[in-house]
Amino acid sequence: xxxxxxxxxxTLLFVIGVGGVILNRTxxxxxxxxxxxxxxxxxxxxxxxxxxxxxxxxxIFAIFILVIAACESSIGLAIILVYFRVRGSIRIDQASxxxx
Amino acid sequence: MKFALIFQNDTVAFLPExxxxxxxxxxxxxxxxxxxxxxxxxxxLTPSMVRLTSGTLFLSLLLVINNPVESQTLWNAIxxxxxxxxxxxxxxxxxxxxxxxxxxxxxxSARFRAYEFFVFILGIALSLCxxxxxxxxxxxxxxxxxxxxIFYVLAAWKKNSYFSAEAGLKYFILGSVASIFFLFGxxxxxxxxxxxxxxxxxxxxxxxxxxxxxxxxxxxxxVSALLFKLGAAPYHMWIADVYEGAPTLVSLIFALVPKVAFxxxxxxxxxxxxxxxxxxxxxxxFCICGLLSLFIGCLCGLGExxxxxxxxxxxxxxxxxxxxxxxxxxxEGIQAVLFYLVFYMLTAAFLWVYVLHLDLTSNSSLLTFAxxxxxxxxxxxxxxxxxxxxxxxxxxxxxxxxxxxxxIFIGLVDSSFFIVAIFAVLTxxxxxxxxxxxxxxxxxxxxxxxxxxxxxxxxxxxxLVLSGLIIIFFMLxxxxxxxxxxxxxxxxxx
Numbered sequence: 001x002x003x004x005x006x007x008x009x010x011t012l013l014f015v016i017g018v019g020g021v022i023l024n025r026t027x028x029x030x031x032x033x034x035x036x037x038x039x040x041x042x043x044x045x046x047x048x049x050x051x052x053x054x055x056x057x058x059x060i061f062a063i064f065i066l067v068i069a070a071c072e073s074s075i076g077l078a079i080i081l082v083y084f085r086v087r088g089s090i091r092i093d094q095a096s097x098x099x100x
Numbered sequence: 101m102k103f104a105l106i107f108q109n110d111t112v113a114f115l116p117e118x119x120x121x122x123x124x125x126x127x128x129x130x131x132x133x134x135x136x137x138x139x140x141x142x143x144x145l146t147p148s149m150v151r152l153t154s155g156t157l158f159l160s161l162l163l164v165i166n167n168p169v170e171s172q173t174l175w176n177a178i179x180x181x182x183x184x185x186x187x188x189x190x191x192x193x194x195x196x197x198x199x200x201x202x203x204x205x206x207x208x209s210a211r212f213r214a215y216e217f218f219v220f221i222l223g224i225a226l227s228l229c230x231x232x233x234x235x236x237x238x239x240x241x242x243x244x245x246x247x248x249x250i251f252y253v254l255a256a257w258k259k260n261s262y263f264s265a266e267a268g269l270k271y272f273i274l275g276s277v278a279s280i281f282f283l284f285g286x287x288x289x290x291x292x293x294x295x296x297x298x299x300x301x302x303x304x305x306x307x308x309x310x311x312x313x314x315x316x317x318x319x320x321x322x323v324s325a326l327l328f329k330l331g332a333a334p335y336h337m338w339i340a341d342v343y344e345g346a347p348t349l350v351s352l353i354f355a356l357v358p359k360v361a362f363x364x365x366x367x368x369x370x371x372x373x374x375x376x377x378x379x380x381x382x383x384x385x386f387c388i389c390g391l392l393s394l395f396i397g398c399l400c401g402l403g404e405x406x407x408x409x410x411x412x413x414x415x416x417x418x419x420x421x422x423x424x425x426x427x428x429x430x431x432e433g434i435q436a437v438l439f440y441l442v443f444y445m446l447t448a449a450f451l452w453v454y455v456l457h458l459d460l461t462s463n464s465s466l467l468t469f470a471x472x473x474x475x476x477x478x479x480x481x482x483x484x485x486x487x488x489x490x491x492x493x494x495x496x497x498x499x500x501x502x503x504x505x506x507x508i509f510i511g512l513v514d515s516s517f518f519i520v521a522i523f524a525v526l527t528x529x530x531x532x533x534x535x536x537x538x539x540x541x542x543x544x545x546x547x548x549x550x551x552x553x554x555x556x557x558x559x560x561x562x563x564l565v566l567s568g569l570i571i572i573f574f575m576l577x578x579x580x581x582x583x584x585x586x587x588x589x590x591x592x593x594x
Contacts, residue, residue: 007291014284021277028269035276042283049291057296058287061238065283068245072276075249079256079272083265 003052010048013041028083028090032076039069113169113181116160116189117233120226123156127222131215145215150204153218154197157225161193164229171591173235177297180235183591187584188232188364191442195357196225198449198567199349201559202456206349209460209554217257223250224353228361237286237296237322240365244282244329247358248275254353255346263466267345274338278328285321288314298373305376316381319374323366323385330362331412332419333393340400343412344466348459351408352452355415360441363422367434370426371592378429386427387520393420394524398531407455407467410534411448414493417531418444421508424524428511434589436507439581443492443504443574446567450489453563454482461553469541476542478553485568487539492571494535495528500574 017038024030043062050058084090111118130152134145164186171182200221207217227250230243252275256268290296292314293304305311328335343351370382397417404410418440425437458471476483492501505528512521556564574581 014280018277018280021273028273031273035273035280038277038280039283042280042287045284045287046290049287052291053294055294057238058290061286061290061296064238064242068242071249072245075252076272076276079252079265079268082256082259083269086260086262086265 003048006048007045010041010045013044014038017041025093026091028080028092031092032073032080035076036069036073039065039072043069107175109169109172110174113167113172113174114179116163116167117226117229119163120156120160120222120229123160124219124222124226127152127156128219131219134215146204146207146213149215149218150200153221154200156222157193157197157200160225160229161190161197164189164193173299174233177299178236178239179230179233181233183588184364184367185233187438187588188360189229191360191445192228192232192357193225195360195445195449196221196353198453198563199353199356201563202352202453202557203349204559205557206456206460210347210349212257212347214257217254220250220254221353224357228357231361232364234365235298235368237289237298241279241282241286244365245279247361248279248329251275251354251358254350255342257350258347261345261347263345264347267342270338270345271342275329278325278335281321281328282325285318285325288318288321292318298368301373302375305374308376311377311380315377319369319377319381320385323369326362326366326369327389327419327423330359330366330419330422331416332389332423333396333416334389336393336396336416339416340409340412343415344406344408348408348452348456348467352449352456355411355448355452356445359419359422360445363437363441366426367437367592371434383427383429386423387517390420390423390427391520391523393417393423394527394531395420398527398534401531401534404534405468407458407469407472410538411451411455414531414535415444415448417527418493420527421505421524424517424520425508425511427520428508428515428517430511430515431586431589431593432507432514433511434592435582435585436504436511438585438588439507440504442581442585443500443571446570447489447492447501449567450564450571451486451493453560454486457553457556457560469538469545472542473545475553482556482564483542485564487542488572489568490535490539494532496532498572498575500571503574503578 017034020034020037021031024034043065046058046062046065050056080090087094127149131145131149134148167181167186169181173180200218203217207213224247227243227246231240231247234240234243252268252272255271256265258264286296289301292312293301295301295304324335331339343354346354374382393416397413397420401410401413401417404413422437422440425433425440427433455467458467475486488499492499495502495505509521509524512524
């Protein structure tokens, strides 16, 4: 079995996730979803490599990534909530007060 | 019982972290039990939390100094205790003690009544300690996330401010992208070498003649993520916005403490585990990052009128110097980096405490140069100190900052990076322009209004005096810092 094909799938997911963060201009929740997608693609990556190498470290890494992903999304939602309270919207293109 | 015996040495070497982890819980309980009873208790809660937090930090500082283990890997080689980690922990504890000692008056005047801030400070201390002694990509990632999650929350701490919420949001999104890149890079390293432990990676890559593109790409991803957290140049876009939007006390923490820990991690990755890739990867990478940071630090700072943004861009420039120190790749380069880190932290402590003091007295939410004009007339001594510190940042001879830059240049010239060194001198001259313009505004600008500056508190003046005296009178006994940084740098290699 050729593991490099699995690697292509997870790398494609990673590119979609990072591209979603970079290209998205309007909605912050979509950015959060793209971040989650990228994190999950990396943990998929680790699991594939761990199966490929017959080594356990990658699976441990993947479990820790899941934990961190949960923490990160909860903190991200909390920050979005704070932002929504002061600004009244969560459009990302309006977040440019500090630039001027 | 047997389990306890197996990890006996590890527990002894890990005492400061264990102590911090337990004391976080104690401080949290103290705050929540005292804070829940009555709102009026808040005026009493902050001072008690300050004392408790600084006591905890001081005790862990003593534990770090009295660490009996000289050099050993801990917990199945996930962490390491050595000279570098001991002294880096010492420096970050000093930095955090500075932050705590100026926090009380700021929280009182800015009407922040949240005791959680001190729990977060202890959390920062714990995560930085773990980050400094990390010896595995997994533990580096976990402690980096621990630190970043606290920082995201702290940046958005001022809940009723547009700027703070926006800073928190930007920091969160960009920081998460950086940590995802770190993970992707470490997965590639894991794929190509089959382990994530830094010592095993060092052994595996020692005689690597043909290395795959996976290793290079993975390493570029990992170090880019670390340089993002430091605010080096291609990854600097968050730093000015976050420093400006976050509450000043939080920007003080951002500016002071994390740089040391992240540079220790970069040193471990570049010099310990992937030392064999130095000529093919690290030299060019750090040179490009350093030169770009210097360039951006000096050009973007020229047009700024806000003090916090100027300090942010100046920190980008100084991280550029540190990257050039890494690029020289010799023991002198490492020594220069450690030396520079200490002096940059002390100078930044002085200037940020001064900005914190300005923030208390000015009405506008974003500090501009106009807020700083009256200082020299109302408090000439502090004004003169600030001017000397700015001279030190610009690299004028008798102060510590000059010697820090000189070490970097010596390291570069020793490794025959002549053109890079000339370019660094040129950008340093350009950035001296805006530092000196700052001094001109302080001393010679006329203002119509008479400014009032609140007197300094005891904690703030202790921080100012300690950091100022070390920078100004560094000339009197330079050997201490030189020998110490040399010893720590040698400890990284052997």
